[in-house]
Amino acid sequence: MKKVKKMLSLLTATALVxxxxxxxxxxxxxxxxxxxxxxxxxxxxxxxxxxxxxEITEPLEQLAKTYQQETGNEVEVWGAAGDAYxxxxxxxxxxxxxxxxxxxxxxxEAERLKSYLTDLSDxxxxxxxxxxxxxxxxxxxxGIPYGVEGFGLVYNNELVNPSDITDLxxxxxxxxxxxxxxKNGLSLSQEAYFLIGHILNTPFAxxxxxxxxxxxxxxxxxxxxxxxxFQEWAKFMEAIRAHATNPMEIKYDTQMGDFxxxxxxxxxxxxxxxTMLEDFEDFGSNVGMMPFPLAGNDKxxxxxxxxxxxxxxxxxxxxxxxxxxxxxxxTSETGKKAIVDDFKFIxxxxxxxxxxxxxxxxxxxxxxxxxxxxxxxxxxxxxGIITNDLAPATQEFFMDSSISGEQYLQKLDxxxxxxxx
Numbered sequence: 001m002k003k004v005k006k007m008l009s010l011l012t013a014t015a016l017v018x019x020x021x022x023x024x025x026x027x028x029x030x031x032x033x034x035x036x037x038x039x040x041x042x043x044x045x046x047x048x049x050x051x052x053x054x055e056i057t058e059p060l061e062q063l064a065k066t067y068q069q070e071t072g073n074e075v076e077v078w079g080a081a082g083d084a085y086x087x088x089x090x091x092x093x094x095x096x097x098x099x100x101x102x103x104x105x106x107x108x109e110a111e112r113l114k115s116y117l118t119d120l121s122d123x124x125x126x127x128x129x130x131x132x133x134x135x136x137x138x139x140x141x142x143g144i145p146y147g148v149e150g151f152g153l154v155y156n157n158e159l160v161n162p163s164d165i166t167d168l169x170x171x172x173x174x175x176x177x178x179x180x181x182x183k184n185g186l187s188l189s190q191e192a193y194f195l196i197g198h199i200l201n202t203p204f205a206x207x208x209x210x211x212x213x214x215x216x217x218x219x220x221x222x223x224x225x226x227x228x229x230f231q232e233w234a235k236f237m238e239a240i241r242a243h244a245t246n247p248m249e250i251k252y253d254t255q256m257g258d259f260x261x262x263x264x265x266x267x268x269x270x271x272x273x274x275t276m277l278e279d280f281e282d283f284g285s286n287v288g289m290m291p292f293p294l295a296g297n298d299k300x301x302x303x304x305x306x307x308x309x310x311x312x313x314x315x316x317x318x319x320x321x322x323x324x325x326x327x328x329x330x331t332s333e334t335g336k337k338a339i340v341d342d343f344k345f346i347x348x349x350x351x352x353x354x355x356x357x358x359x360x361x362x363x364x365x366x367x368x369x370x371x372x373x374x375x376x377x378x379x380x381x382x383x384g385i386i387t388n389d390l391a392p393a394t395q396e397f398f399m400d401s402s403i404s405g406e407q408y409l410q411k412l413d414x415x416x417x418x419x420x421x
Contacts, residue, residue: 044321046074047314050092050099052085052306053146059342066334067325075325089113093313100314100322103306104143106135107379110307117142118310123323125330128351130368135307143307144326147345150302150364150373151198151270153186153290159265162290168235171293174265175243184264186240188247189255192391195247197378199237199268200390201301202294203229204377214380218420225409229295234405236294241398248398252276268292271346271360278358289363300367303376304348382419389415 049060057080064075078099086109092098093116104110110117119140120126126134126141135143155162159178165171178185188195206229207213216222224230240247250258256276258264260283267273277284291297310322329335330349339345340355346365347354354365367373378386393415397408 044073045317047100047321048076049101050078051103054080056343063338098311100318105306108383118312125327128349130348130350133348143309145304145348146306148348149305150300152300153266154269155266157286157288166293172239178265179243184245186244186266187255187264189250189252190248192387196390196394197386201378202292203233205374210377223413225413234409238405271364274358274360287359289360299372299374302368302373385419389419
């Protein structure tokens with residue numbers, strides 16, 4: 001498991017103190033007072049930041065202004081590009097016009113860009129990264145986690161007692177009971193990751209060596225159809241098809257709306273979905289997150305969606321300024337507060353207190369703090385396979401009830417082999 005911990009960088013996160021800080025005065029001694037930036041009044045070179053998470057673009061731009069007010073140093077934030085982010089980033093890096101700081105996801109994305117990633121191992125602030133949460137290239141720390149996220153079965157605690165759903169049999173009986181009462185026991189939705197990407201993570205994550213299994217699958221040395229965890233997983237999928245609303249009839253907002261109004265008992269979702277529940281008065285206090293109970297699994301899938309990295313093609317002065325900004329972001333009271341309150345991240349650094357978390361984020365934080373997690377193996381799937389290959393096969397499975405679970409697994413093996421070739 002040492003290899004998995006090292007390469008997935010996914011397991012334990014704890015968190016400790018983020019309080020409100022005064023804005024400070026420009027330049028001079030505020031960098032030192034706030035734990036980052038330039039501590040000697042030195043004017044540092046302007047840097048640029050390009051990152052993939054659209055939701056934090058505006059608060060990041062505001063934080064850049066605050067940083068300049070506190071330290072006198074300038075940061076330009078390039079607008080996030082959403083789905084086109086990687087394409088634009090590669091083009092910028094290839095033309096030597098890349099940003100100073102950018103974001104990457106672990107797995108194939110980080111591997112593709114590893115020649116651009118600066119070794120940050122000697123930076124003092126990286127010592128605060130929670131165990132196994134850093135992005136590493138062999139023994140070098142090259143990325144600092146945005147924060148942790150997690151997914152599992154999000155449930156309405158007025159309809160679901162998690163201790164009653166612990167295996168395939170109890171899961172199936174619960175779906176049957178809800179169906180008899182006119183409710184949807186578990187909702188998936190038609191979007192690729194919410195249909196198959198996240199729920200398929202569990203049988204991979206439960207392998208003794210998830211990365212090794214994926215590598216063997218890529219080479220055709222193993223098959224999902226021959227592996228016990230996947231065989232049982234297919235039976236879960238058959239139960240969902242037989243006793244729950246067809247996910248091909250459900251979109252994400254419909255899924256969450258039905259959940260919030262009591263028509264659905266559980267959804268397979270992550271802590272990010274709580275933003276869809278906040279508009280439903282006090283319903284948020286009725287929700288929790290539990291593991292997907294495949295093969296006795298009692299852990300939530302927790303991972304890091306993206307990492308901050310420094311472009312090693314930047315000149316020495318620009319790199320120095322980038323490290324100063326990251327130090328300020330992760331050690332100053334202003335930066336720590338922005339991570340929790342403005343970016344809405346669950347911290348992955350031990351010097352940052354989690355703050356007032358919503359119930360789903362609190363469940364993820366508790367799981368990571370106690371080590372009750374399984375990794376995000378899906379980050380190591382072949383590029384594009386979830387959307388281009390696994391989702392169409394799953395759509396077919398849900399639209400044609402004559403396809404058995406065994407045949408479905410055989411189809412997933414078939415499309416995987418094509419995608420990995």
